[in-house]
Amino acid sequence: MTEKSIGMVELSSVVAGFLVADAALKAGNVRLVLSRSICSGKYMVLVAGDPSAVQSAIAAASEAANGCLIDSFVITNIHPDVVLAMGRTSVAPPEGALGILESFNVATLIKAADACAKAAPVQLFEVRVAMALGGKAFVTMVGDVSAVQTAVEAGRKIIADAGMLVNAAVLPRPHKDVYREVV
Numbered sequence: 001m002t003e004k005s006i007g008m009v010e011l012s013s014v015v016a017g018f019l020v021a022d023a024a025l026k027a028g029n030v031r032l033v034l035s036r037s038i039c040s041g042k043y044m045v046l047v048a049g050d051p052s053a054v055q056s057a058i059a060a061a062s063e064a065a066n067g068c069l070i071d072s073f074v075i076t077n078i079h080p081d082v083v084l085a086m087g088r089t090s091v092a093p094p095e096g097a098l099g100i101l102e103s104f105n106v107a108t109l110i111k112a113a114d115a116c117a118k119a120a121p122v123q124l125f126e127v128r129v130a131m132a133l134g135g136k137a138f139v140t141m142v143g144d145v146s147a148v149q150t151a152v153e154a155g156r157k158i159i160a161d162a163g164m165l166v167n168a169a170v171l172p173r174p175h176k177d178v179y180r181e182v183v
Contacts, residue, residue, distance in 0.1 A: 003031065003048035006083065007058035007074040009065060010044050010107045016068035017043025020061040027060030028053035033083065038129060039136075042070065044106055048083070051076040071107035079117035082110065085124040085139065097148040098174045101155045102138040102166035109137035109164075112155035119154035120147040136166060145172045 009024070011017050014037050021035045030049035037043050047057050055074050062072050099122065103109035106129045113127050122143035129137045141151055149170050159165040171178065 003050065003054075004078065005051045005054040005074065005076045006033065006046060006048045006078045006110075007054040007061075007072070008044060008046045008107055008110060009058060009061045009072040010042060010070040010105060011065055011068045012042055012070055013068040014041065014043045016065055017045060019066070020064050021045045023064035024057040024061040028055075028057035030054055030057045034086070038106065042106075044129065048078075071105055073107050073111055075111065075114050079114050079124075081117045081124040082113050082127060085113065085127040086129065096142045097145040098171040098178065099141045099143075099148040099152040099169070100138060100171075101152060101159060101168045102136060103159045104136055104164040104166055106137045108159050108162045109139060112158040113139040115158050116141055116151035116155040120150040122147050122151045145170070 009020055011020060024030065024045055024047050025032060028049060030047040030053050033048050034044065034046040045061060047054060058072055058074050062069055101112055103112065113124055116122060117124050122141040125140045125142055127139045141148060152168055152170050156165065156168040
């Protein structure tokens with residue numbers, strides 16, 4: 001991804017998701033990264049582009065949500081690992097500490113994942129959003145113990161402040177077989 005900004009809307013309606021995606025794409029010169037239904041009958045739309053285009057797209061999307069908006073955000077300087085981790089399909093390397101954050105909603109988790117990547121030198125491994133999770137989302141990361149602890153605390157604060165924290169953990173020396181379950 002070459003774009004530096006992303007924006008997302010999370011909706012309580014699948015139909016509203018289609019309307020919102022259309023409004024976002026028409027409002028700004030943005031690229032549609034993700035537009036899909038997610039667990040619990042929700043829908044998410046994620047766009048990328050230059051900051052002003054993404055802000056315009058998300059403003060239009062939020063207005064088009066017509067009472068179905070759960071959450072939205074724009075991150076104008078997204079850490080590139082966040083979007084990469086959303087599409088990860090390989091197994092995590094069995095080395096270093098493992099950090100995990102879990103949120104009741106997708107938007108807050110993505111904001112927290114960005115904070116984690118910016119707070120410490122960790123590798124975001126996976127950002128899993130609401131599929132087979134009852135609408136929840138989680139992020140996993142690897143790195144040395146202190147970096148993972150710092151990153152998890154940064155993300156945990158964002159999720160907790162939003163009232164969306166399910167759980168957070170740092171495994172300093174996880175068993176090597178635990179890494180097979182990361183993806």
